[in-house]
Amino acid sequence: MKKILSVVLAISLAATLFCACSKSNSSNDTPQTADFSLKYTYDTVYYDYDSSIFHAYEEVCKAVINRDSDVRVNTGYFNKVQQLLYTSFPLNALVQKYSVKDDDSGISISYNYEQAEHVEKVNLFNKKILEIEKACNISTASKEEYVINVYHYISSHIKQSKNVAINSFDTVLKGEGSSFSYANVFEYLLLQNDIDAYHIIGADASDVSWGLSAAALDNKVYYFDPMTEFLNNGGKSLYYFGMTDADLKSEGIKSVKFSNNGVPSPVNDKRFAACRKCEKWEIKNRCLLVTVNGGKIVKIALK
Structure with missing residues (x-):
């Protein structure tokens, strides 16, 4: 009787181990x-x-x-x-x-x-x-509304990283970045919505590099600096949104180039000039309403 019981227990144990191994192997074999x-x-x-x-x-x-x-x-x-x-x-x-x-x-x-x-x-x-x-309301916002929403999101949700070499992948996952990874993430989100975007490498008078972006709005190109927006006002404003060559120079950027080392064509459309004096802003009825110094509201139609 004891012998029979031992055999039964052995078979039962072997079956249990086989099932466990089968499940483990099945899990490992499944890509x-x-x-x-x-x-x-x-x-x-x-x-x-x-x-x-x-x-x-x-x-x-x-x-x-x-x-x-x-x-x-x-x-x-x-x-x-x-x-x-x-x-x-x-x-x-x-x-x-x-x-x-x-x-x-x-x-x-x-x-x-x-x-x-x-x-x-x-x-x-x-x-x-x-x-x-x-x-950023990608499914309901117009293209230009989406660009503003993404710019505001990046400049208000991503902190400055101590790692100046941080890449855009880690910036997305960690919520921190450098000027270059800030710009990369901004461009990536625009390109996901079929908006032309360019990575820009800027340099100041001492040849210190800074990451910027350029994007085409209504067939005109403008510059964007979401990290400086974060550093200067926590992303609350649009001061560095839709900039021109002259705006960059006033901020200390003496030269710009594309990631392929090409030189951009002149950027001089002043459509978003009111943003240089932005105190607060809102989007309403497909318009960007910018409150400038003194309380005046400038209305910019969006497409």
Whole structure:
């Protein structure tokens, strides 16, 4: 009887262990995939690249999202694709290294995190960007209202980081940044809503660099400095919104260039000149109402 009972217990224990192992192996064998619903965008300064380069760029972006170690693309485009990745794809921060395969059949990618943590970070980034877009009324605001909403959100919700080299990916997740990552996040959110945006590298009289943005509103380009807005007034104003070349010079910026080192055309439209004297503002009935010094309200129609 004892022998029979021992056999039964042994079989039961073995079955339990088998089930446990099966569940564990099943969990490990199931690939963890990221939930990414954002657009693959790029700095508008590169708009004239060949469509084949953009296709290769998107293929590499998808590979990074999925944490694929290899992607088949035309390696002849590698340098330009890398330029797009470094300037326009925040999740590039998850990549440790890109390498052209020995047979030139594509690119090998190594990563900074293992699969589970990689997927978690992708999902967190995707979720946070969608939250910001919702807070900025992307589905109901006009394009220009959205730009104002994003500018205000960035300049009032992101703090200054002690790490001057912080990237835009960490700025989104940590809520802190440098002038360059501030600008990158601002541009990324505009591009997600099909608004032309450019990353701008400014320099003062001592050649100290500062990150700025440019964007096209009603087919005219303006400059934006969300980090200085935060530093000077906590993001409450629009003092550094929709600036011209003259406005930049008055703020100590002596020169500007694109991320590809090109020089922007003159920016001189004074549509948002009232913002230089902004005490408070609001959006009402598709208009930006700017209260300037002395209490006068300047009305700017928005499209």
